[in-house]
Amino acid sequence: xxxxxxxxxxxxxxxxxxxxxxxxxxxxxxxxxxxxxxxxxxxxxxxxxxxxxxxxxxxxxxxxxxxxxxxxxxxxxxxxxxxxxxxxxxxxxxxxxxxxxxxxxxxxxxxxxxxxxxxxxxxxxxxxxxxxxxxxxxxxxxxxxxxxxxxxxxxxxxxxxxxxxxxxxxxxxxxxxxxxxxxxxxxxxxxxxxxxxxxxxxxxxxxxxxxxxxxxxxxxxxxxxxxxxxxxxxxxxxxxxxxxxxxxxxxxxxxxxxxxxxxxxxxxxxxxxxxxxxxxxxxxxxxxxxxxxxxxxxxxxxxxxxxxxxxxxxxxxxxxxxxxxxxxxxxxxxxxxxxxxxxxxxxxxxxxxxxxxxxxxxxxxxxxxxxxxxxxxxxxxxxxxxxxxxxxxxxxxxxxxxxxxxxx
Amino acid sequence: xxxxxxxxxxxxxxxxxxxxxxxxxxxxxxxxxxxxxxxxxxxxxxxxxxxxxxxxxxxxxxxxxxxxxxxxxxxxxxxxxxxxxxxxxxxxxxxxxxxxxxxxxxxxxxxxxxxxxxxxxxxxxxxxxxxxxxxxxxxxxxxxxxxxxxxxxxxxxxxxxxxxxxxxxxxxxxxxxxxxxxxxxxxxxxxxxxxxxxxxxxxxxxxxxxxxxxxxxxxxxxxxxxxxxxxxxxxxxxxxxxxxxxxxxxxxxxxxxxxxxxxxxxxxxxxxxxxxxxxxxxxxxxxxxxxxxxxxxxxxxxxxxxxxxxxxxxxxxxxxxxxxxxxxxxxxxxxxxxxxxxxxxxxxxxxxxxxxxxxxxxxxxxxxxxxxxxxxxxxxxxxxxxxxxxxxxxxxxxxxxxxxxxxx
Numbered sequence: 001x002x003x004x005x006x007x008x009x010x011x012x013x014x015x016x017x018x019x020x021x022x023x024x025x026x027x028x029x030x031x032x033x034x035x036x037x038x039x040x041x042x043x044x045x046x047x048x049x050x051x052x053x054x055x056x057x058x059x060x061x062x063x064x065x066x067x068x069x070x071x072x073x074x075x076x077x078x079x080x081x082x083x084x085x086x087x088x089x090x091x092x093x094x095x096x097x098x099x100x101x102x103x104x105x106x107x108x109x110x111x112x113x114x115x116x117x118x119x120x121x122x123x124x125x126x127x128x129x130x131x132x133x134x135x136x137x138x139x140x141x142x143x144x145x146x147x148x149x150x151x152x153x154x155x156x157x158x159x160x161x162x163x164x165x166x167x168x169x170x171x172x173x174x175x176x177x178x179x180x181x182x183x184x185x186x187x188x189x190x191x192x193x194x195x196x197x198x199x200x201x202x203x204x205x206x207x208x209x210x211x212x213x214x215x216x217x218x219x220x221x222x223x224x225x226x227x228x229x230x231x232x233x234x235x236x237x238x239x240x241x242x243x244x245x246x247x248x249x250x251x252x253x254x255x256x257x258x259x260x261x262x263x264x265x266x267x268x269x270x271x272x273x274x275x276x277x278x279x280x281x282x283x284x285x286x287x288x289x290x291x292x293x294x295x296x297x298x299x300x301x302x303x304x305x306x307x308x309x310x311x312x313x314x315x316x317x318x319x320x321x322x323x324x325x326x327x328x329x330x331x332x333x334x335x336x337x338x339x340x341x342x343x344x345x346x347x348x349x350x351x352x353x354x355x356x357x358x359x360x361x362x363x364x365x366x367x368x369x370x371x372x373x374x375x376x377x378x379x380x381x382x383x384x385x386x387x388x389x390x391x392x393x394x395x396x397x398x399x400x401x402x403x404x405x406x407x408x
Numbered sequence: 409x410x411x412x413x414x415x416x417x418x419x420x421x422x423x424x425x426x427x428x429x430x431x432x433x434x435x436x437x438x439x440x441x442x443x444x445x446x447x448x449x450x451x452x453x454x455x456x457x458x459x460x461x462x463x464x465x466x467x468x469x470x471x472x473x474x475x476x477x478x479x480x481x482x483x484x485x486x487x488x489x490x491x492x493x494x495x496x497x498x499x500x501x502x503x504x505x506x507x508x509x510x511x512x513x514x515x516x517x518x519x520x521x522x523x524x525x526x527x528x529x530x531x532x533x534x535x536x537x538x539x540x541x542x543x544x545x546x547x548x549x550x551x552x553x554x555x556x557x558x559x560x561x562x563x564x565x566x567x568x569x570x571x572x573x574x575x576x577x578x579x580x581x582x583x584x585x586x587x588x589x590x591x592x593x594x595x596x597x598x599x600x601x602x603x604x605x606x607x608x609x610x611x612x613x614x615x616x617x618x619x620x621x622x623x624x625x626x627x628x629x630x631x632x633x634x635x636x637x638x639x640x641x642x643x644x645x646x647x648x649x650x651x652x653x654x655x656x657x658x659x660x661x662x663x664x665x666x667x668x669x670x671x672x673x674x675x676x677x678x679x680x681x682x683x684x685x686x687x688x689x690x691x692x693x694x695x696x697x698x699x700x701x702x703x704x705x706x707x708x709x710x711x712x713x714x715x716x717x718x719x720x721x722x723x724x725x726x727x728x729x730x731x732x733x734x735x736x737x738x739x740x741x742x743x744x745x746x747x748x749x750x751x752x753x754x755x756x757x758x759x760x761x762x763x764x765x766x767x768x769x770x771x772x773x774x775x776x777x778x779x780x781x782x783x784x785x786x787x788x789x790x791x792x793x794x795x796x797x798x799x800x801x802x803x804x805x806x807x808x809x810x811x812x813x814x815x816x
Contacts, residue, residue, distance in 0.1 A: 049506075054503070104521075111439050112511075215439070
């Protein structure tokens with residue numbers, strides 16, 4: 001026994017001398033994979049087997065891009081400096097092949113199944129599964145006359161939805177970002193656990209959350225092959241506009257009627273919200289502002305800005321969206337919540353876009369919430385925090401919404 | 409116009425001369441990825457970018473393992489001979505690094521997120537989404553006192569489950585294979601579409617399908633680190649037995665009560681079935697035979713055999729599972745369906761195991777269905793066909809079960 005204690009103490013001393021003494025497998029790993037691992041300083045250690053490779057690089061999309069070091073056992077390793085909390089997408093580049101790390105769960109991002117590592121946030125449990133009642137996340141398929149296809153949609157139903165059969169629920173339509181898909185908000189964002197925890201604490205009203213696929217093409221419509229065509233080219237701008245219009249029509253003409261006929265919703269604008277991140281924020285502003293008869297709560301997470309103003313132009317609040325905001329008092333009675341947010345470590349052009357939108361709204365005296373996520377980038381921790389702040393403000397009497405706003 | 413037709417004709421002629429004239433992107437690809445692609449001869453072309461690699465191999469787990477050919481543009485290509493229909497797992501090995509192909513959807517198999525390519529089966533639409541009512545696939549979390557954790561489970565609810573609120577449904581518990589997880593039966597197996605189509609055609613009774621995670625560990629129990637320990641070692645055999653026991657207890661004590669209290673099931677043995685593939689077949693036989701008070705329909709897809717007999721031993725039907733089969737007449741009254749299946753192209757030891765089980769059952773005059781899937785390997789097309797044959801036989805009056813058996 002004494003010997004064991006000695007060994008343990010020696011081991012501890014050894015680890016302390018090494019520095020990274022407390023690395024643990026990331027919660028985002030597959031099954032029992034030991035790497036990547038994270039220490040209490042939020043450093044991430046990547047380990048990747050490529051015995052015959054000449055060069056292996058790690059590529060954090062919002063983080064280090066660096067050469068990995070070859071070890072004698074055929075594995076390549078790299079340890080990052082301390083990273084911000086949250087889920088960080090990365091890939092590994094093996095002799096020019098950009099691939100995912102088999103140790104990581106695969107998440108759909110960047111238009112492919114990429115790797116990511118979860119760096120815990122000290123003290124933050126709001127997006128983790130807790131010992132509270134859990135809602136369900138349902139996969140459904142709906143027949144869209146707009147796209148001429150069966151479309152896949154995910155729907156969170158709150159705890160007790162299946163037992164309180166007389167109860168009806170408000171609905172939040174929540175959109176993923178570009179290069180992601182409808183699985184992002186639960187698999188990466190943990191939206192279901194965020195809602196479970198808020199509802200259990202009495203902080204958010206039980207609601208349905210509808211997570212649709214943001215890509216849409218009208219039945220019979222062809223799209224230009226994007227290869228070799230820059231995003232700003234006339235063909236690709238037109239393709240983007242076409243997609244936005246097809247998505248708008250799909251939401252209004254196919255998705256909302258499907259949801260309202262399938263779930264016990266409260267099918268009016270007072271009980272319907274829409275929010276989205278990045279591309280999904282743009283889509284939210286486009287759809288919700290053009291259909292204020294359907295939505296009364298609107299959120300743009302790290303997005304939305306360039307729907308209003310491109311380049312250096314400011315938002316013209318008098319004319320934007322057919323003058324929806326031209327009368328600020330009437331607008332704030334009609335739209336119960338206009339919420340915009342951004343991470344303080346996001347790329348400058350993204351931050352500036354949202355800040356410009358914020359100052360334009362301020363100047364025009366248009367009531368809104370502007371939220372900054374400290375220290376986070378254009379990544380999921382920003383959007384988890386956004387949802388955590390946004391959801392409690394939804395579907396509440398005016399007094400509670402204001403109190404929630406003051407409490408920030 | 410005439411010029412275009414000429415070009416088209418020239419192009420057609422060119423393609424015919426080349427042979428693979430009708431390659432199309434696989435339905436298993438991500439978004440608009442053009443590769444892998446499949447031609448009408450069921451050949452698969454893989455294309456993988458690795459400009460600086462010295463050697464790239466493609467590794468179909470049940471198919472070709474071959475060097476790919478480097479092209480001038482930095483891509484490596486390989487075209488397979490004609491392949492069996494179905495979903496084929498593969499990885500790519502880049503200078504010794506075994507990785508997935510970014511062009512493919514990621515499927516959880518082989519204990520990691522792997523690639524796979526869907527080769528269509530001519531004329532087979534039973535596992536494709538059709539223009540019929542679709543059920544839902546629900547993610548739920550249940551609190552297991554056995555494992556001391558919240559466990560994730562997927563549940564298919566048939567069309568109209570949410571509208572026919574007075575109706576109760578039988579339940580099939582359907583298990584994935586080793587190295588896969590609870591997402592396998594829907595993402596790879598298309599079990600939801602198979603059920604949708606069978607139900608729409610009136611061929612299967614509307615049922616709930618419960619897809620649980622097959623890995624379980626008792627609360628507080630540690631498992632030996634598998635690294636460096638062969639599967640047959642005493643520690644690993646003990647670990648496997650412990651996992652089997654923990655899974656059994658979790659199904660009986662936690663999962664079934666959770667399902668029966670959450671869904672409108674018919675909570676008796678007459679309306680509960682269990683089936684599984686490979687490892688899941690073993691687990692099915694272990695759980696169902698030990699709990700015939702809970703299950704009356706049992707299916708083993710490419711699995712189950714070695715629960716009875718290891719090595720060259722034959723099944724002792726008199727003593728197996730505490731003599732559950734010792735009286736064949738009583739057994740066939742009690743167990744309405746005992747179904748075993750295997751693909752004719754599976755590895756010899758797997759085929760022989762199931763065939764030996766089949767002949768042992770025959771000799772002992774124990775009523776059962778033995779099904780062979782022509783030309784398919786230890787892969788998902790075998791198990792899709794198995795489910796397509798198995799599900800219509802469930803929860804039917806005796807006369808219909810016999811008719812279904814005769815129709816084979």
